[in-house]
Amino acid sequence: MSAAPRETKLSVHGLSKDFRLGSGETIQAVADISFDVRDNELCALLGPSGCGKSTVLRMVAGLEEPGAGSLMLDGKAIAGPGRERGMVFQSYTSFDWLTVQENVEYGMRLNGVPRAERRDRARHFIDLVSLGAFRHAFPIELSGGMKQRVAIARTLANEPAILLMDEPFGALDAETRWTMQELLIDILESTDTTVLMVTHDIEEAIFLADRIVFMTRHPGRIRKILTTDFKGGRRVADKEAVVGLPEYGALERHIMHMMREESPSREHHAAEG
Amino acid sequence: MNGAPTPRRPRWFEFQRAIPARASLALGVSVWIIFFLLWESAVVFEWVNSLFMPPPEKVLLGLWSLLVKDAFLVDIGISIYRIALSFALACLVAVPLGIFMGSFPRVEAFFNPLVSAWRYLPAPSFIPLLLMWFGTGDGQKIALLFIGVIWFLITIIMDHVKSVRRELIETSMTLGGNRWQILRTVVIPASMPNIMVAMRQMLAVSWTYLVIAEIVAATTGIGAVMMRAKRFLHVEKIMAGILVIGLLGLLFDFLFRRLHRLLFPYLESERR
Numbered sequence: 001m002s003a004a005p006r007e008t009k010l011s012v013h014g015l016s017k018d019f020r021l022g023s024g025e026t027i028q029a030v031a032d033i034s035f036d037v038r039d040n041e042l043c044a045l046l047g048p049s050g051c052g053k054s055t056v057l058r059m060v061a062g063l064e065e066p067g068a069g070s071l072m073l074d075g076k077a078i079a080g081p082g083r084e085r086g087m088v089f090q091s092y093t094s095f096d097w098l099t100v101q102e103n104v105e106y107g108m109r110l111n112g113v114p115r116a117e118r119r120d121r122a123r124h125f126i127d128l129v130s131l132g133a134f135r136h137a138f139p140i141e142l143s144g145g146m147k148q149r150v151a152i153a154r155t156l157a158n159e160p161a162i163l164l165m166d167e168p169f170g171a172l173d174a175e176t177r178w179t180m181q182e183l184l185i186d187i188l189e190s191t192d193t194t195v196l197m198v199t200h201d202i203e204e205a206i207f208l209a210d211r212i213v214f215m216t217r218h219p220g221r222i223r224k225i226l227t228t229d230f231k232g233g234r235r236v237a238d239k240e241a242v243v244g245l246p247e248y249g250a251l252e253r254h255i256m257h258m259m260r261e262e263s264p265s266r267e268h269h270a271a272e273g
Numbered sequence: 274m275n276g277a278p279t280p281r282r283p284r285w286f287e288f289q290r291a292i293p294a295r296a297s298l299a300l301g302v303s304v305w306i307i308f309f310l311l312w313e314s315a316v317v318f319e320w321v322n323s324l325f326m327p328p329p330e331k332v333l334l335g336l337w338s339l340l341v342k343d344a345f346l347v348d349i350g351i352s353i354y355r356i357a358l359s360f361a362l363a364c365l366v367a368v369p370l371g372i373f374m375g376s377f378p379r380v381e382a383f384f385n386p387l388v389s390a391w392r393y394l395p396a397p398s399f400i401p402l403l404l405m406w407f408g409t410g411d412g413q414k415i416a417l418l419f420i421g422v423i424w425f426l427i428t429i430i431m432d433h434v435k436s437v438r439r440e441l442i443e444t445s446m447t448l449g450g451n452r453w454q455i456l457r458t459v460v461i462p463a464s465m466p467n468i469m470v471a472m473r474q475m476l477a478v479s480w481t482y483l484v485i486a487e488i489v490a491a492t493t494g495i496g497a498v499m500m501r502a503k504r505f506l507h508v509e510k511i512m513a514g515i516l517v518i519g520l521l522g523l524l525f526d527f528l529f530r531r532l533h534r535l536l537f538p539y540l541e542s543e544r545r
Contacts, residue, residue, distance in 0.1 A: 061447055083449030093444040097462045097539050107448035110458070138539040151444075158448050 006038035009194045010060065010162055015069035017055055028219035029055050033069070035213050035225060037162065042188060042195040042235075044209035046202065046255070048262045052220025053198045054166055060196060061087045061164050073161055083111060086160035090167040092147040094139035100126060101135045103150050107158030125153040128187055145176040152184070156191060165197040169204065178239055181208055185237040202255050207242050210235075214255065216262050223258060226251065327509040335509030336516065345498060349517060352483055352494045355411065359418035360479050364472060367426035371468075374427070375434025376460055388427050396421035397485050404490060414486040414494070421482035422475045429475070433467035434460060466537045473529040480522050 015033040018026045030052035037043040045053040058064040060071060062081035071078040073085065086107070094103055104122040113121070126135055129149035139147055148168055155163060169177040181204060188195065199205050205212050212226045230247030242248055309329050315321050316328040327335070339345035374381040374388075396417055407413035437460050445455045487496025495514050502510035534541070 061443075063443055063446065081443070081446035083447070085447055087444065087447040089440045089444065091438070091440050093438075093440050095441065095459070095462070097465075097537070106445075106458070110445070110448055110450045110454050140539060140541075155448070160447075164447070 006040060008036045009039045009041070009074065010037040010196065011070075011072040012036070012056070012060070013070045013072075015056065015059060015066055015071065017052070017059065017064070017067040030215075030220035033215075033220070033222055035222060037194060037196050037211075040192055040194055041210045042197065042208055043211045043213060044205040045196065045198045045213050045215060046200065046205040046209075047215035047220070047223075048217055048259060049200060051215040051217035051262070053200075053215050055220070056215075057087075057164055057166055057196065057198045060162075061085050063087075083107065083158055084161040085164055086155035086158050087164040087166065088148070088151045088155055088168045090170045092139075092144065092151070092171070094142070094147045094150050096139050099136050099138055100131055100142075100150055103139070104154045104157050106154060111158070121157050122153075125157040128156075128190065129153045129183065143176075145172050145180055148172065148180060149183070152187065156187070156193065160193075162194045162196060165195060167198055167200070170199075170201075177204075182237045182239055184208065185235045189235060189237070202252055202259065203243070206248060206251055206255070207239055212255070214258060223262075226255070324506070325508055327512070331509045332512045332516065335507065336513035339498065339510055339513055343498070345517075348494050348498050349521070352487065352496070353521070355414050355418060355486070355494065356476075356479055356483055359415040360422065360472075360476060362415070363419050363423040363426055363475075367423050367430055368468065371427045371430025372434050372456070372461060372464070375431040375437075375464070376456060381431065384427075385431075388424055391420075392424040392428060396482060400485075400489055409490045409492075414483075414491070417486045418479055418482050422479050425478070426471065426475050429471040430464075430468050433471060434464045436467075437463045466533065466540060469529070469533050469536065473526060473533075476525055476529065477522060480518060480525075484518065 013034045016031050017029045019029050020026050033056055035043070045056060047053050055064065059066045060078065062078055062085065078085070095106065098106065101119075101122055104126055105118045108118040108121065123132075123135070126132060129152055131146060131149055131153070134142065134146065139150065142150070152168070169180050172180060185208065187193075197208065199208075206228055209228060210231075212228065213222055214224045214226060215221065216223045228251065230245060230251070231242065236242050313328055316323050316326060336345075370384065374384055399420060400413075400417060403413045403416050407416055441459050441463060442455055445459045450458065483494070484496045487494035488500050491497040491500075495518055499511045499514035502508075502514070
């Protein structure tokens, strides 16, 4: 893919959010978050736990109200959840009472897509995530990785303008996670999808993302926005090849350093050292 | 000395270790054999007065005589009709109300104070009132059975609906689902298997209230037949009534389980 300038898809500007605690005091969850996601880009929100990255994603999804700031998708203000911002969650969200085929058709059914078109499009996306043999299986018969593939196919078949993913592979074992990351790259290459993904996994962020928004905590702010230019604007679906590049190691060390500085036990370590 | 592991002697009692199906069946049958042997010996060896405690075979004869001479099947039918009608009415109210209360906290906040208060009022305490309102006919029995189960049914269904995972609802939201669609395509199908279990359990409670309803001011139904048998000291017929109620309870439970499996085949590999 060429490195031609891309148009802004999602624009997040001055986003803040407070949470009221049970004790009555308020804490600032995220403060003054501004970043853009460009068309066809995979942008990762990365940071230590508690930095509010999921809160940012949930506000983009419309599942939580922003305290302040603006959220624009394709130049239109975001208000509440909608089909143009489909979300894949960390926990399994397959509907147990529907088959794989019916699960993938679900969003299209909500939006009144005619039956024949629904069926064909669902088939296409089920094949895309390599679940063709399980089309008529119920989710209870599937493994965790397969359930996440159903969730991805279901969201993409609904043709969202942007795909939101909240630690989508966080519940999977290491081997399955790796396979799923490579599968995601393949899928994105063949579907031209814009993605905003939350992760706490540095390796995952560097391997998958074109751009990484690194957040700090208390309150959650953007510390740095990094690009993975060393991949040459291409997405390589071979994780071993990417991890082997010298630039990969440099970027990983850089982010690890920032992550460590964010660690709550930093002072403790400094005192010991 | 060799390294081969010595097989450990199998023991009778092992924590949570599954036993073979045949052993399970044999044990289940033997507990009943022992039960009937003890009962029989209690009568034969005169540990008890056989006037108040007839032997098992006399109970079966009593049941036979009830069925043949006293048209017991009609009373059984009446009892089943009372259970079925009152339970259907209770579900008709409790299922939609429980679903709305579990889905929308505002609906819960409105109805729950009423429902929780009624839950703690023993249904039989309404019998005098119901007798005045409905007389001694079917209306009074059905009303008692209705108020006996409805409040618990509402509460249990509400709790099941509340426990529908939030991510499922949010997934539907981000796929474009509106509130009505989410209720219909996520909340109801997700909670239905548990609602059916709640219905099965409350049906058992319904049988308890049936007996209470039919013992007081009743001329028909299994309970009334048992009370009449008491007047003539026909202990074996009282016991036959208990036996029939137990068998009917088992039958209904079995039917509900079958229905559950039929309606929710996708839960098949999930053994409960």
